[in-house]
Every structure is written in structure tokens, then in C-alpha cells.
Amino acid sequence: MHAVYPLLLGALLFAIGLYGVLARRNAITILMAIELLLNAVTVNLIAFGSLIRDQYNVGQVFTLFVITIAAAETGLGLAIVLMIYRQRGTASVDEQRALAEPLRGPADDAGGASAELAEAGSAANGAGAVR
């Protein structure tokens, strides 16, 4: 079999997965898209493994490894999504913005303090007249 078919399949899967991760809003869909990304990689692993005729079959070993990790990751991800849904009543990703930077940070208030310091310094220079 020509190598282009599995590689094309892998690229197609990766593109679909990327679209799902970057564009879909539902957290479950995103988790599924992540699975697609991982599977695209495993397809590549197996394809290249047979292409270079690897006698140790490292590509297949890693594929099994990735499947295991993906199962664990999905379980963890689903748990997180479930917790978020229970707490916030939605699993929509674009509404999860608690870690956004506020546009006016707390450091902006420090501007007034340094001006006061400079004023106090110049006032001290004027005081203490020596007789």
C-alpha cells in the first residue's frame, strides 16, 4: 500500500480534530476532537513504523501507549467538565473566562503613591533651616 493513504488519513483526522478543538464550544465535543488529534498521530506512527520497516515496532508500541494515556486523559477531562457543569450550569468553553486579565490591574493604583513620595522629599529639603 502506498504510504500516502495512511498519511492523508492522518492529516485529515488531524485537521478535523484541530477544527473541533479550536472552533467548537461544547467541552465534550472538544474532548472528542482531542481524541481525533491523538488518533491522527497514532495513524502516523503506525504508517511511518511500517514505512521504515522498524523491526522493534516502536510505532505500534507507542500507539498502544497513546491509547492508554488517551483513555486516562479523557476520563480526567470528562470529570473536570462534569465538575464545571455542576458548578456553573454550562460546559461551554467560551464562557469559562475566570482567568482573564482585568483591563485595569491592581498595580495601576501605585502611581499615586510614588508621586506623594517625591513631594515629601522636596518638602524635607526645604525644612530644617540652619541658624
Place this chain on the structure above:
Amino acid sequence: MNVFALLTIALPAIGSAATFAGGRDRRHAQFWSVAPTAAALFTSLVVLAEHGTDGASVAATSLTPAGSYTLWLGTRVTGLSAQVGILVTVVALCVQVYSLTYMKHDRRYPTYAALVSLFTAAMLLVVFSDDLIVLLVGWEVMGACSYFLIGHYWERRDARYAAIKAFLVTKTGDVPFLIGIGVLGVQAKTFRIDGVLDYVASGQLRYAPLIATLLLCGVVGKSAQFPLHSWLPDAMAGPTPISALIHAATMVAAGMYLVALLYPVFTAAPGVLILMAVIAAITMVGSALAAFAQTDVKRVLAYSTVSQLAYMLGGLAVGGRSAAVLHLLSHGAFKALLFLGAGVVIHRVGSNEMSAMGGLRYRLPITFWTMTVALASLVGVPLFSGWFSKEAILGAAWNASGEFAAPGRIVAVFGMVTIALTAGYATRLWLKMFFGPFPEASPEDSRVEAPSTELVPLIMLAVPAAVFGFVALGQGFFGSWIGGDFGEAISSTVSADLRPEGLTSLIGFVLAALSAAVVWDRWRRDPQADPAVMLGPLRNAALEGFYVDDVIDLVIVQPARAFARVIAFLDTEVIDAYVRGAGVSVRGLGGLLRRVQTGNIQLYLTALFSGVIVIAIVFAGQVR
């Protein structure tokens, strides 16, 4: 004998450390302030007795010599230093004993006593040091002690300002002084006093006028001569015993001691001798006039001190080294006595003002008689010690020849004027304090004689104030003891005749008597009035010290403050602008980056992915 000199320095230093260590324990402080000072007096007497009329006796060691110049720690005993050492220990002991009761109700007495001991040690270090750098250390420690003791009552605003003023003004002189010592030592390749004097005697000294002028700056600052004199009257804000010890008898005389010590350096520069004479003339007449106008007893005595120090400077300017040292010693005795007596009076009366005094002759008989002796010595009543020393200076000025001729004329003329003025203000002080009616006298008045711890020092000091001058009568006796006119180096060949000169003595006595009579006559006609009114329009100017402070304020303080304002402006508005600008621009950039952090994870991932693509493209381009 050098061991005893070392002990004389070490004993007050140990006493000071022990007093500091004792905390607020008053009895501990009393013992450790008086006993070491008394022991130092004993050892300094041993030093003088053992020294005799030899030249310099040096014992010094250097620790870890390295580099071009070695610091020599040791003592150098000469007739001059032995005698000044005795003056220091005598006055210090009197002041410590006097302070036992005078400072009885002061919470900070232990600190005070420890600082007096430390001052005594520093002054003795100046007197006995073998090395100019070590001398400078003692010189500066004295200045620091003076600062702390003037500011002893730091709750009072005038004491704080006076302390700062004294410190700054003396430092103004000390900086050129330090440079002068440096120039001298670098040329002589040693800072040891013997080495420096030998080098000067060999005639190789270059830049002698410059060095002498730089050294003179330090002397003018420390000894409160014009134009750096105005700190001394203000320094009277300190406790009275401090005024007696530091600001009359010893520290301010250290400047004159230094000129006497390095006298060949000054005689090598005739122009500086004239400068010295001019400074002395301005200072002695000006401050005597100011003393005449003051109403505060201590300020009268302070201006009198400035005037008498100018006398010594004048004596040094005309080649009368022995005469000046004689006046230094006799002045130390009688001026310390005057201050201590004034302290007794001030405590009994409760005021520094002369207008609050009067008629104290019968209530304070011992104070009256001892102060009368001291005032007689100050005025120069014949056969009192001040008369001998003053006539010795005037005689030296009158007979000055060669390079001393020009300064001699200046000092002789202004010295005569000052004699008249001194007699005037001393008589005024005497009459206003002890004679006349008692202001607001009440029957149950508490103005009784002081406790014996205050009277014994008065009597102790009255003896030298009265009879010390007779040492001048011996043919060359005193002069050969302190090393003649030109320093220890050639002590065997020159010895000054200190006996009073006939003509100058006569003129001086007539002037003093006339002046005293005029003041007495003015007072007799109206005992309530202040004889200072005789100064007429000069009175206000003299009371304000001839506005020297205002001139200094205008010429130095105001420009310095304006300059400081410019510097402050440059600092806060120019340099700080860059610092603040760095902060502001970083915060602005942070604000821009903050907009990227929307919290949308898909945005982050998109950026991440595009970044990976960019990296991949760049990487692929490089591989090819």
C-alpha cells in the same frame, strides 16, 4: 616618662568607657568620671616633673607597617605638651568635680560625664601624639564630643542648632586642615612631628605659604577666630561646665597649641604671619566690642574667649611663641574659673541675663572673690597671671623685628585697643553681677553659697589665675622649658624673655585703668542702666555680633541652599523622570499585553498553533 604620658591619655579613655558601661547608675558614673581624671592629673604632673627642660622625648611604635606611609602610635613629650597636658587635666578634674553637684538633677548625667572623659582623652591625645594623623584623630574626636555636649539639652531648639552650627563651622576649617597636613606629610615623607619639624628645619619645605594657610584654616575654625568665630557664642547653649572645659580652656586653645607645635611651618611663611595678625586684630577688637554689648553672662564670656584666643594668635603671629603659650595656660585657668563661677551664679539666680543679677557680693562671697581674681587676671591687673602673659605678648609685638615687624605693629596697636575694651566689659560684668541693688529682692531669698563641690574647683583654679604668671619672671625659664621661640628643635639656643616690657605695660595699664574708670563712673551715676549704652549706635550691631551670621547666611548659606534646590530639582524632575518613565512605559506595554489575555482558551490554542506553524515554516526553510 612616655609611659606616664600614655597613661595620661589612657586613663580618661578608660574612665569614659567605664562610665558608658555603667548605664544610668549615677554613683558609678560619679566615681568613674572623677577618679580616672584625678589619676590623669597625677600622671601628667609626673610627666612634667620627669621631663625637665629637655627637647622632645619620643616613644612610638607602628602596627603592621605597609605602604609608603606608616602610622606611628606613640607619645611625644615636650615641655609644651607636658604643660598643656597639665592644663587639660586640671581643668577637666575641676569640671568633673564641679559637675557632681551642678548636673545633679540631670537625667543624662552619666552620658555627659562619659563624654567629658572622652573629650579629655581626645585632647590629651592631641597634646601628646607623636604622629600628625593620630593628632587629627584626637582633633576630630574633640569636635564630635563638643557637638554632643553643646547639644546636651537637645530638647531645646537653640541647643540643637548651636550643636549643628558648631560642627559645620569647625568642619569648614578642618577640611583645609586635613589637606594641609597631607601636603606637609607627603613632602616630609613622614607624618611624625619630629620628622616634619626636621624637614622644615632643613629648609627644603616647598609651598610653605600654602601649607601654613591650610593649617591656619583649621586653627581659625577650631579656635573660633574671624570669620569662623560665630559658633562659639552660640555654643553656650551647652551646660556651663562644658563651656568652661571645652569652649574656653582646652579645645578652642588646641588650635593655638597646634600653631605652637608646628611653629617653624608658620615662620617659614611671612605672608601668613601677616594674615594671622590681621585675623587676630579683627577678632580681638570685634569680639571685645561684642562682649561689651552682650546681656547674657555666658555670651559675654564666650566673646571674651574669642578675643583672648585672638591675643594668642597675635602673639604667635609676632614670634612670641612662649608668650602665646603662657597666655594659653593662664587664660585656660582664669577663663575656666570665670565660667564655673558664672555657672554658680546662674544656678542661684535662675537666669543667664545680667539684668537679673546684682548685689551678689555678700550672698556668694567665695564666688565673688574667686571671680574677682579671674576678672583681674582677664583685665590684666598687674601681678595677676593674665597681666604677665598679656604683657609678654604685647612686649613681643612691640619688639618684633625682621619678618615679624609688620604683624608686630598690627598686633601692638590692636592689642592696646583690646586691653581698654577688655577692662571695660570685665568691669561691666563685675559691677552688674556682684554690685548694686538686688533686682526684686525678697527677704527669704534662696541665693546662698554653692555646695563645696562647686566651690573647691573655683578655689583650685583661682590659685593659678592669681600667681601662675610669676613663672615669666625667671630669666628664660618658661621659654626654655617650652622650647624657645622656634619650637623644640633648637630649644637650647633661643629662649624668650617674657618679663613685662616697661613701656607697653605702662600704656596698657593706663588704658585699662581709664576704661575701667569710665565704665565705673557710668555705672555709679545710674546703677540700673547698662554701661553698654556707652557704645551708642554700635550697641545693637555688637549685640548681634556685627551681623557676621547674617553675612555668612547671605554669602554661603543662601547660595548653598539655592544650589541644593537646583540639585533637588535635577534629581526629582530630571533623573527621576527616567526612572518613573521606565515604570510608566512598562506598565503601558503590560496594558497592551493584558488585552490579549482574554481567558478564552481557544484563542490561546489558536495562537499556539499559528506559532507552531510559523516555527515549522522557518525551520523547514533553514533545513533546505
